[in-house]
Amino acid sequence: MNIAPSACDLTRRDLMDMDALLMQELGKFIQCSHHALYFPTTHAPRQPELLPRERRLLLPLYRQGSLLGVLMLHGVKVRDARILLPQLPAIADLCLELLARVKATRVDAVTGLATENVLYGSMEDEAARVREIFADPSRGDGQSSPLHRLCMGLVLLHFSNGREIVGRMGFRFADELMRRAAEALQEELPSDVVAARVGRFGMALLLPSVSGRSACQKMAEAALARMAGAAMPAP
Known part of the structure; x- marks a missing residue:
């Protein structure tokens, strides 16, 4: 490819x-x-x-x-x-x-998103950062770190009918759909968020600092709304 x-x-x-x-x-x-x-x-x-x-x-x-x-x-x-x-x-x-x-x-060749290895590496880096803060809470300005610095969020988006799309419309159509969805996914993303392709029909967003589950939910809903506009008519 x-x-x-x-x-x-x-x-x-x-x-x-x-x-x-x-x-x-x-x-x-x-x-x-x-x-x-x-x-x-x-x-x-x-x-x-x-x-x-x-x-x-x-x-x-x-x-x-x-x-x-x-x-x-x-x-x-x-x-x-x-x-x-x-x-x-x-x-x-x-x-x-x-x-x-x-x-x-x-970079994934089809979507332009980061690869799984890049995503896993970024997750390991974030986990190491959190461990360092726990090991030495006084690092930096000597004050306790805010809660969001001790968290990271992961949003997973999956095409549940991916195999069906390939079976009915073919790999070329499916790849073009994934590419368009990935472009929409990346629009308006904060610069510190890692967008990656995971598996054949999945995408992920890694949020390095989040205050809780609601932040992930909000980002997921906004991403899905943008991606919905990337739909393609069947040939």
């Missing part, structure tokens, strides 16, 4: 989420003291620009002809950066290709 463009293409959010990996790979070619990622709407550089007096380097990040963002490297070695300048666009392409391949292993 081919990976759909919506699933494999990098976005600005991907750059922010994989910022550490991007700098790890770029650091194999050029060193800097610190960096910043920004997203200009006008006057974006087409090629890398070296500002020797400020020891800064502007590195535009293009993917498939579109500008994703600009990486500003501070504290670069001017001599090394000047020598590397002609090769930096190709180096940036290699780094972005790596990020795209990493993303492809984390």
